[in-house]
Amino acid sequence: MASTKQQRVVLVTGANKGIGFEVVKKLLKESSSSNDTVILLGCRDLKRGQDAINQLGSPSNVHLLQLDTSSASSIAHATDEIKQKWGGKLDVLINNAGIVAKDNTADAAREVFATNYYGIKIINEHLSPLIKENGRIVNVASEVGAWTLHDMSNNLQNKYKSSSLTTKQIDALVEEFVSGIESKRLDELGYNTKFPYLIYGVSKVALIALTQIEAREWSGAKNVLILSVCPGYCATDLNNHGPGARSAELGADSILYAANAPANELENGEFYQDGKKKPKSSACNMDLSKLPKKNDS
Numbered sequence: 001m002a003s004t005k006q007q008r009v010v011l012v013t014g015a016n017k018g019i020g021f022e023v024v025k026k027l028l029k030e031s032s033s034s035n036d037t038v039i040l041l042g043c044r045d046l047k048r049g050q051d052a053i054n055q056l057g058s059p060s061n062v063h064l065l066q067l068d069t070s071s072a073s074s075i076a077h078a079t080d081e082i083k084q085k086w087g088g089k090l091d092v093l094i095n096n097a098g099i100v101a102k103d104n105t106a107d108a109a110r111e112v113f114a115t116n117y118y119g120i121k122i123i124n125e126h127l128s129p130l131i132k133e134n135g136r137i138v139n140v141a142s143e144v145g146a147w148t149l150h151d152m153s154n155n156l157q158n159k160y161k162s163s164s165l166t167t168k169q170i171d172a173l174v175e176e177f178v179s180g181i182e183s184k185r186l187d188e189l190g191y192n193t194k195f196p197y198l199i200y201g202v203s204k205v206a207l208i209a210l211t212q213i214e215a216r217e218w219s220g221a222k223n224v225l226i227l228s229v230c231p232g233y234c235a236t237d238l239n240n241h242g243p244g245a246r247s248a249e250l251g252a253d254s255i256l257y258a259a260n261a262p263a264n265e266l267e268n269g270e271f272y273q274d275g276k277k278k279p280k281s282s283a284c285n286m287d288l289s290k291l292p293k294k295n296d297s
């Protein structure tokens with residue numbers, strides 16, 4: 001089924017479970033008829049994606065799009081598929097797929113950056129030309145990024161916060177961070193090595209900074225808004241359904257606010273949570289010692 005002009009086409013990455021799956025469920029509820037919204041459920045694994053669609057009752061307007069966000073060739077393939085099957089147009093792109101680090105090694109960091117930062121950067125380079133007039137790109141970041149930035153040395157914070165920061169400079173900061181893990185120079189570089197989710201946090205700092213640059217460079221002619229969003233602390237596999245976490249459904253609401261709110265309520269390039277603009281740097285207000293680690297059973 002090819003899309004028509006009136007249809008809203010929304011892509012959610014990493015949508016087979018967790019918050020992304022709840023976003024798809026809510027988009028389905030929002031669409032008054034199966035014809036007004038086409039939902040592309042992005043998933044790296046076809047079987048897991050198909051299972052998710054079955055769980056939704058196989059609605060006619062939800063389609064599986066195979067997309068491994070850490071793979072440039074998968075991103076190129078998915079872009080071609082959108083062009084061939086969906087008229088090459090998207091109204092909303094929700095970059096939701098994300099991971100935490102398995103351990104504190106440089107290899108684990110490379111894996112995290114491939115999905116949480118570089119993957120989103122490449123997806124947006126491929127798909128921003130397909131975003132329609134007044135469309136949106138929502139990069140799912142985390143408040144952990146704001147806490148991580150807050151804890152850096154002033155010198156390093158100023159680099160990430162610079163209004164003239166470029167994507168090349170973010171890449172260089174990310175590469176320096178990964179080499180700093182290898183050479184055990186993170187303290188010297190200005191990172192707070194006592195922070196338990198440092199790799200994940202830095203990946204989200206980089207994503208929030210990337211969002212600002214993309215907003216500056218791409219919004220122009222098409223009135224596209226590019227925003228970063230924190231879904232809030234939600235019980236999902238990402239945190240082993242940590243204690244005190246809210247539902248993934250509420251996390252989906254936080255993301256969908258950025259996708260659906262009237263443009264005059266939003267500031268391009270900014271960071272939002274639960275419908276409110278949030279500072280990109282803030283002191284941690286959670287007791288992180290109580291959170292389960294990724295490998296806890």
Ligand SMILES: NC(=O)c1ccc[n+]([C@@H]2O[C@H](COP(=O)([O-])OP(=O)(O)OC[C@H]3O[C@@H](n4cnc5c(N)ncnc54)[C@H](OP(=O)(O)O)[C@@H]3O)[C@@H](O)[C@H]2O)c1
Nearest residue numbers: 014018019044068069070096097098142233234236237238
């Ligand atoms: N949960 C929280 O408290 C929280 C708080 C702040 C921000 N976030 C952010 O919210 C987003 C969703 O997290 P979640 O809590 O829903 O986590 P989740 O339940 O672990 O779901 C993550 C989703 O991302 C997918 N994914 C991971 N790597 C991928 C890749 N390379 N290509 C394609 N898909 C990939 C996973 O697919 P598989 O099933 O194939 O692994 C899964 O569908 C993430 O960006 C996360 O950082 C979460």
